[in-house]
Amino acid sequence: MRRARVVAAIGHVLPWAIAVAYFFAAPADLDFGTQVVIWVLFAMSLDLALGYAGILTLGQAAFFGLGAYTAGLFAIHLSPDPLLGHLAAVGVTALFGTLTGAMILHTTGVTLLMLTLAIVSVLSQYANQATDLTGGDNGLQGIRLDPIFGVFEFNIFGRTAYFYALVVLFGWFVLAWRIVHSPFGRSLDGIRQNPHRMRAIGTPVWWRLLAIYTISAAMAGSAGAVSAHATRFVGLSVLDLLTSGTVTVALILGGTRRLYGGFIGATIYLVVQDYSAKISPFLWEFVVGGLLIATVLLLQGGLLDLGPAVLRLRDRWQAGQRK
Amino acid sequence: MSTAQALSVRGLAKRFGALVVAQEIDLDLAPGARVALIGPNGAGKTTFVNLLTGFLEPDGGRIELSGESLQGLRPEQRVRRGLVRTHQINQLLADNTARDNLAIAIAERDRHAWRLFRFGRQWGRCREEAQQRLEEMETAATADRRVLELPYGEQRLLEIAIALSLRPRVLLLDEPAAGVPSHETEVIHQALDRLPADIAILIIEHHMGVVFRFAREIVVLAQGRVLARGSPAAISADPRVRAVYLGKSPV
Amino acid sequence: MLSFGLTVLLDGVSYGMILFLISVGLTVTMGLMRVVNLAHGAFAMIGGYVAGYLTQRGWDFYLAVLAAAAVTAVIGAAAERTIYRPLYRKGELAQVLLTVGFVFVATGAVSEVFGAFPYPVVLPAYLTRPIDIGFREYPAYRLFQIASGAVIALVLWLLLDNSLYGARLRAAVDNPRMARAVGINVSLLFTGTFIIGCGLAGLGGALGAGILSLEPAYALKYVVLFLVVVIVGGEGSFEGSFVAAMALGIIDTLGKYFVAQAAPYLLYTAVFALLLWRPKGLVPPRSLA
Numbered sequence: 029m030r031r032a033r034v035v036a037a038i039g040h041v042l043p044w045a046i047a048v049a050y051f052f053a054a055p056a057d058l059d060f061g062t063q064v065v066i067w068v069l070f071a072m073s074l075d076l077a078l079g080y081a082g083i084l085t086l087g088q089a090a091f092f093g094l095g096a097y098t099a100g101l102f103a104i105h106l107s108p109d110p111l112l113g114h115l116a117a118v119g120v121t122a123l124f125g126t127l128t129g130a131m132i133l134h135t136t137g138v139t140l141l142m143l144t145l146a147i148v149s150v151l152s153q154y155a156n157q158a159t160d161l162t163g164g165d166n167g168l169q170g171i172r173l174d175p176i177f178g179v180f181e182f183n184i185f186g187r188t189a190y191f192y193a194l195v196v197l198f199g200w201f202v203l204a205w206r207i208v209h210s211p212f213g214r215s216l217d218g219i220r221q222n223p224h225r226m227r228a229i230g231t232p233v234w235w236r237l238l239a240i241y242t243i244s245a246a247m248a249g250s251a252g253a254v255s256a257h258a259t260r261f262v263g264l265s266v267l268d269l270l271t272s273g274t275v276t277v278a279l280i281l282g283g284t285r286r287l288y289g290g291f292i293g294a295t296i297y298l299v300v301q302d303y304s305a306k307i308s309p310f311l312w313e314f315v316v317g318g319l320l321i322a323t324v325l326l327l328q329g330g331l332l333d334l335g336p337a338v339l340r341l342r343d344r345w346q347a348g349q350r351k
Numbered sequence: 352m353s354t355a356q357a358l359s360v361r362g363l364a365k366r367f368g369a370l371v372v373a374q375e376i377d378l379d380l381a382p383g384a385r386v387a388l389i390g391p392n393g394a395g396k397t398t399f400v401n402l403l404t405g406f407l408e409p410d411g412g413r414i415e416l417s418g419e420s421l422q423g424l425r426p427e428q429r430v431r432r433g434l435v436r437t438h439q440i441n442q443l444l445a446d447n448t449a450r451d452n453l454a455i456a457i458a459e460r461d462r463h464a465w466r467l468f469r470f471g472r473q474w475g476r477c478r479e480e481a482q483q484r485l486e487e488m489e490t491a492a493t494a495d496r497r498v499l500e501l502p503y504g505e506q507r508l509l510e511i512a513i514a515l516s517l518r519p520r521v522l523l524l525d526e527p528a529a530g531v532p533s534h535e536t537e538v539i540h541q542a543l544d545r546l547p548a549d550i551a552i553l554i555i556e557h558h559m560g561v562v563f564r565f566a567r568e569i570v571v572l573a574q575g576r577v578l579a580r581g582s583p584a585a586i587s588a589d590p591r592v593r594a595v596y597l598g599k600s601p602v
Numbered sequence: 603m604l605s606f607g608l609t610v611l612l613d614g615v616s617y618g619m620i621l622f623l624i625s626v627g628l629t630v631t632m633g634l635m636r637v638v639n640l641a642h643g644a645f646a647m648i649g650g651y652v653a654g655y656l657t658q659r660g661w662d663f664y665l666a667v668l669a670a671a672a673v674t675a676v677i678g679a680a681a682e683r684t685i686y687r688p689l690y691r692k693g694e695l696a697q698v699l700l701t702v703g704f705v706f707v708a709t710g711a712v713s714e715v716f717g718a719f720p721y722p723v724v725l726p727a728y729l730t731r732p733i734d735i736g737f738r739e740y741p742a743y744r745l746f747q748i749a750s751g752a753v754i755a756l757v758l759w760l761l762l763d764n765s766l767y768g769a770r771l772r773a774a775v776d777n778p779r780m781a782r783a784v785g786i787n788v789s790l791l792f793t794g795t796f797i798i799g800c801g802l803a804g805l806g807g808a809l810g811a812g813i814l815s816l817e818p819a820y821a822l823k824y825v826v827l828f829l830v831v832v833i834v835g836g837e838g839s840f841e842g843s844f845v846a847a848m849a850l851g852i853i854d855t856l857g858k859y860f861v862a863q864a865a866p867y868l869l870y871t872a873v874f875a876l877l878l879w880r881p882k883g884l885v886p887p888r889s890l891a
Binding site: 078319 | 688
């Protein structure tokens with residue numbers, strides 16, 4: 029029992045320790061680190077909706093992209109204050125999440141999936157067409173931001189961006205952790221397993237799903253805002269179906285319903301992409317797709333399950349040896 | 352319609368295209384009632400329960416719970432008013448333990464389940480009550496095991512325990528012993544005997560032994576209509592009922 | 603005015619034919635096997651690229667198209683054995699994930715081998731000429747697409763209605779347990795139908811390269827369209843998918859002509875609204891008829 033606690037404590041501290049250490053260990057590569065942090069947040073947002081609540085969605089990029097464009101446009105047209113812009117992005121995506129969620133969450137399965145696909149497609153196509161607003165293929169460029177609190181400047185060194193992203197991630201993580209370990213989180217798990225059963229014990233299923241969907245949307249929008257701020261650029265890819273697919277892949281690779289699964293999955297995806305891009309621009313899709321197939325077929329719980337899975341195999345082997 | 356009735360149904364009707372699954376169904380359940388709903392397969396018994404609990408919308412008729420109409424209320428709202436059901440096929444959270452299944456239901460009942468922040472103590476209380484209820488059902492030994500590892504009879508008992516924990520005024524039991532191997536059915540029947548006297552209970556059942564052991568009144572459903580109702584003695588003597596079951600003469 | 607209307611109609615119908623050819627396999631497998639197959643677009647894409655590759659090397663157009671269908675069918679068979687078989691029993695989420703993984707693999711492979719730019723299928727000269735259809739000149743290839751689509755649809759329909767295979771297929775879609783009890787080898791039926799569906803998708807991808815241009819993003823980009831045809835037409839409904847494909851083709855074409863700027867997202871908005879109104883599609887899923 030004690031050993032489990034120690035392992036758990038290490039498991040909790042480790043990711044954050046690594047993240048902080050990275051800042052000092054790789055000052056020239058902070059951009060990459062910031063990308064990882066952003067995608068961890070993005071994947072974690074999906075974990076809440078898809079992993080815990082079982083909402084079958086491939087449209088998470090809609091919120092990410094909406095957050096990114098809101099933050100970018102806010103900085104360009106309204107105010108270069110990054111914190112205000114971030115708040116605006118979260119507010120807009122939360123609202124969008126509530127509105128669309130209210131419309132679609134009574135459906136399930138393929139219908140729900142298609143509705144989420146339709147939403148992200150509508151936004152994606154609209155962004156493509158509305159070149160005056162979004163810059164179209166060229167994207168929103170040259171976003172200028174004030175320093176955070178007047179002190180921390182966004183510049184090419186990326187130090188502010190990295191810590192900004194990390195702090196945002198940490199904040200959302202604490203919230204997500206409390207949610208999944210609360211009675212609310214438990215009821216979501218029940219809804220995922222058997223919505224009919226939950227209704228039969230008086231759970232207002234639709235309202236719970238709407239709540240978590242909104243939170244998930246706000247989180248993804250926040251990730252998008254950080255992305256816009258960190259790179260001072262928003263491209264059409266933030267709303268792409270491919271982006272939606274990729275964050276889903278990243279989450280599954282790491283493992284759902286662990287919150288830390290997103291950490292692992294996002295890191296793996298970005299590392300694979302970075303490495304294989306040096307060999308060839310699109311190789312990562314092939315590799316990541318293969319990893320996903322292998323994960324789904326072989327590892328039920330994603331790569332976070334690799335440890336326990338290996339232990340189970342070892343136990344079985346030992347039991348076999350003893351006979 | 353009398354407010355003294357725990358449950359009151361008048362003229363309930365439902366059709367799917369040309370298929371009529373419920374027609375002019377009237378039913379009263381007084382507090383503490385023990386009524387069995389019987390009828391051949393396809394008579395519409397489970398459909399009736401679905402109509403009562405709000406999983407199906409009726410084409411006509413009224414349903415009142417202690418004098419208040421249930422019209423337009425969603426299933427989860429009806430549960431809150433005290434109309435609870437069990438299912439013919441278990442609807443449990445298979446990955447969770449037996450105790451957790453109960454505790455989750457209790458948390459929902461006591462309105463903890465929406466809380467984002469305060470856990471710990473209240474959840475502890477839910478678990479305590481869950482443990483207590485399992486002991487009353489005499490299945491406490493399985494409290495820590497996951498539902499999908501439990502023998503089917505234990506799962507059926509859990510299904511009933513969950514329904515009871517919701518403090519129902521009216522309890523609809525859909526074939527509580529269905530699918531249970533014969534050596535495990537007595538435990539379930541004893542659990543049925545111990546159900547609180549003040550709850551109005553409607554039990555759908557095929558097994559005549561259970562019906563006669565448990566019911567003080569029997570309602571016979573056939574092809575969506577009430578064919579006969581009365582005391583067990585009267586029903587067992589009724590030639591129409593025999594005919595419907597054995598098909599000797601057209602009804 | 604009439605000339606314009608007929609042009610739109612012809613454009614829409616040819617588009618619809620291609621959508622139908624690609625989607626009919628998907629509606630059958632989703633209705634029959636109840637597997638959410640998001641990778642179906644990848645098969646169409648593969649067929650298109652094979653046809654493009656062969657025609658660019660001087661192959662006869664018709665041979666290339668048939669080869670495309672055959673290659674896709676073979677790849678479909680391999681995929682069914684390895685990736686899809688385990689999926690029948692797993693839930694919707696696993697199916698979505700696995701097929702998305704397959705899409706990524708196919709997209710990556712295609713990018714690597716063929717590059718990221720639109721990949722053409724070389725048509726025989728007589729098909730690229732415009733034909734005088736009375737009131738204007740119209741691309742011969744579009745007429746060819748309509749004609750070949752119609753012929754294939756007719757053949758499929760006859761097959762479905764009049765053959766033992768068709769009867770078995772309809773039975774298995776209606777009630778798989780009953781079908782097994784009557785001795786129909788449902789798993790063989792699944793596999794065979796899946797392979798045929800992939801072959802048809804490859805055929806559609808090859809024939810439709812002028813309308814749905816071949817690029818690595820094909821598989822992911824157009825999957826929504828194919829799913830729309832299936833869901834709107836009703837899963838498992840042959841007639842439904844034909845009507846839905848035609849409707850989608852014509853509406854999208856109309857949109858492109860009249861509201862060119864708004865067309866793409868108006869279509870998806872319409873799909874969204876339609877799905878909310880009728881979640882089970884315009885034709886409720888029942889049997890293959």
